[in-house]
Amino acid sequence: MSAHVRRRHAVLGVVALLLAVLASGLGTSSARGDIPPPADGWELQWGDDFTGPDRTPPSGEKWITDLGHSYPGGPANWGTGEIQRYTDSTDNLSLDGNGNLRITPLRDGAGNWTSGRIETRRSDFKAPEGGTLRIESRLRMPDVAGEQALGYWSAFWALGSPYRGNYWNWPGVGEFDVMENVNGMNRVWGVLHCGVAPGGPCDENNGLGASRPCPGTSCQAAFHTYRFEWDRGVSPNELRWYVDDQLYHRLTQDRFDATTWQNMTGHAGYFILLNVAMGGGFPDGVAGHATPTAATEPGHSMLVDYVGVWTRGGDGGQDPGDPGEPTPSTLYLRDGGGLGEAGPAAGTATLASADGRNHDGTPHAVQTFTARGVTGDYSGGTTAFDLFVDAGTTVGNGQQVRISYDRTGDGSWERSETYRYFATDPVPGVEHYTAESGLHSATGSLGDMVNGTVRVEVWNAIGTGPSTLGTGDRSVLHLPFG
Incomplete structure (x- = not known):
């Protein structure tokens, strides 16, 4: 029945x-x-x-x-x-x-x-x-x-x-x-x-x-x-x-x-x-x-x-720490879209080309990395990160990142930070993209997190070719937790 x-x-x-x-x-x-x-x-x-x-x-x-x-x-x-x-x-x-x-x-x-x-x-x-x-x-x-x-x-x-x-x-x-x-x-x-x-x-x-x-x-x-x-x-x-x-x-x-x-x-x-x-x-x-x-x-x-x-x-990057315990303040971008402890080996994710268009401040064909169940006391500091990026032989690709905080995991993002894009040139090896590039825009405020969600979105804001983003044990996010 x-x-x-x-x-x-x-x-x-x-x-x-x-x-x-x-x-x-x-x-x-x-x-x-x-x-x-x-x-x-x-x-x-x-x-x-x-x-x-x-x-x-x-x-x-x-x-x-x-x-x-x-x-x-x-x-x-x-x-x-x-x-x-x-x-x-x-x-x-x-x-x-x-x-x-x-x-x-x-x-x-x-x-x-x-x-x-x-x-x-x-x-x-x-x-x-x-x-x-x-x-x-x-x-x-x-x-x-x-x-x-x-x-x-x-x-x-x-x-x-x-x-x-x-x-x-x-x-x-x-x-x-x-x-x-x-x-x-x-x-x-x-x-x-x-x-x-x-x-x-x-x-x-x-x-x-x-x-x-x-x-x-x-x-x-x-x-x-x-x-x-x-x-x-x-x-x-x-x-x-x-x-x-x-x-x-x-x-x-x-x-x-x-x-x-x-x-x-x-x-x-x-x-x-x-x-x-x-x-x-x-x-x-x-x-x-x-x-x-x-x-x-x-x-x-x-x-x-x-x-x-x-x-x-699966885990979906949802295992940065034990439930209810403080989350480690250092999280790595993991293969497959997770955020957590360093992976066992270096990996890569491809950032699609911006196709010669300007996507400054607007995510386009993004690579997304997510950690859920995040718990920690806000330290009063700021977000920090170090992303490994390689544009290969493409001149002038501009990688951009947006980091968002849902402090209670209910789907409402209380803080979102978009950083200025970082243009790369064909220099040998990997280049580093960090928070020192400065904020492009930000909304809301940081604060304590209880079983919250942290999301990192990375994309090519400008340029005509793809780029490679290091994952596993390379690109890292530092949360402003004490």
């Missing part, structure tokens, strides 16, 4: 309830609004069960509500051709009082559409080194079909963090469409966007996707669980899409060139989005004509039971 049926029937036999819970695994909710307990080996990193009174907005601590027809300075109509205006009205976006988020497209008397779209404040969801990331939600599509559904475009998806503040680096930063559903069809799509547009390794603007009907009951008639996994514990790495625990789409790292994969996976991570759009390239293409139409019926809601993010295995 599904969790949705359990919601509709409050009285269940104890034996039936236990069997349902045991059979559910990680993919279904055991009670209304609950985030499922993690299965063996999985650890919940973040989630929202949308519990709260009817017609109240989603948590402002966890979510950003998008407004209007575009990001400020970004592509018009959110870059997809969709026609609705996103609002923060509880008519379009609110909890329903039954443990769900409700996103409802509406049309006014003049024919103008409104709807809702939210995105997580956290933008660092990433598979740990040697482990797996799992992004999951239990959703019910708007209960409408046929001509009345033309133009409905429901989505649960994730965008690469460098998109925030840039808005013109898509699709290179990556997009994982965990679930898309259009025009009231009993079909779910899972899609990857990457590389360049049009064309490129992800066949943009189509993306690399697969689709299938929802298992059993239709996508519109019942809740289903939609899941995406990014697995760095296998070689080659894998991206996988599921509906109700049934795998229907898989892509492997060896399908992509190194630069495309690095641009998509080498940055700080992803943020998650939920929305219901109206019209745009996808529903129009499936319908074969512009949508919505005069027959499209407003007022049908997508319901979201929960969103959860889990990780399994």
Whole structure:
């Protein structure tokens, strides 16, 4: 018996309830609004069960509500051709009082559409080194079909963090469409966007996707669980899409060139989005004509039971010290994106070319190194670092670094420091890039950390060729801890 049926029937036999819970695994909710307990080996990193009174907005601590027809300075109509205006009205976006988020497209008397779209404040969801990331939600599509559904475009998806503040680096930063559903069809799509547009390794603007009907009951008639996994514990790495625990789409790292994969996976991570759009390239293409139409019926809601993010295995640079114990103030940039004790041997990471463009102050195709569970008392000092950099025979590459502190590990970065880029010339051997180059900009303040997160992002801000960054036992970060 599904969790949705359990919601509709409050009285269940104890034996039936236990069997349902045991059979559910990680993919279904055991009670209304609950985030499922993690299965063996999985650890919940973040989630929202949308519990709260009817017609109240989603948590402002966890979510950003998008407004209007575009990001400020970004592509018009959110870059997809969709026609609705996103609002923060509880008519379009609110909890329903039954443990769900409700996103409802509406049309006014003049024919103008409104709807809702939210995105997580956290933008660092990433598979740990040697482990797996799992992004999951239990959703019910708007209960409408046929001509009345033309133009409905429901989505649960994730965008690469460098998109925030840039808005013109898509699709290179990556997009994982965990679930898309259009025009009231009993079909779910899972899609990857990457590389360049049009064309490129992800066949943009189509993306690399697969689709299938929802298992059993239709996508519109019942809740289903939609899941995406990014697995760095296998070689080659894998991206996988599921509906109700049934795998229907898989892509492997060896399908992509190194630069495309690095641009998509080498940055700080992803943020998650939920929305219901109206019209745009996808529903129009499936319908074969512009949508919505005069027959499209407003007022049908997508319901979201929960969103959860889990990780399994690996370390992801999350072992700078014992939990609760002070973290060593000296951390090394590790192979695979970790920050911790010195590695057993020297390694390297490639900094992609700036392609002759100026990325001063704006991360571009970054290499990211992260330490979680960081605890320490602020000494009153400043950040210091010594990065080993080699531009080879390329003249004038400018390496740049941004160091960010999340003092409690809740996804809110209380301090961010961007240092002036360091231009290298073709001199023999490795050059050193240090904090003595000075700050380009800084926000927030330093302070004590308790189970916090430290992130180092390195990229080429200028130049026409790649550079090499030393890892393992070479590039080092000194935290301002006493």
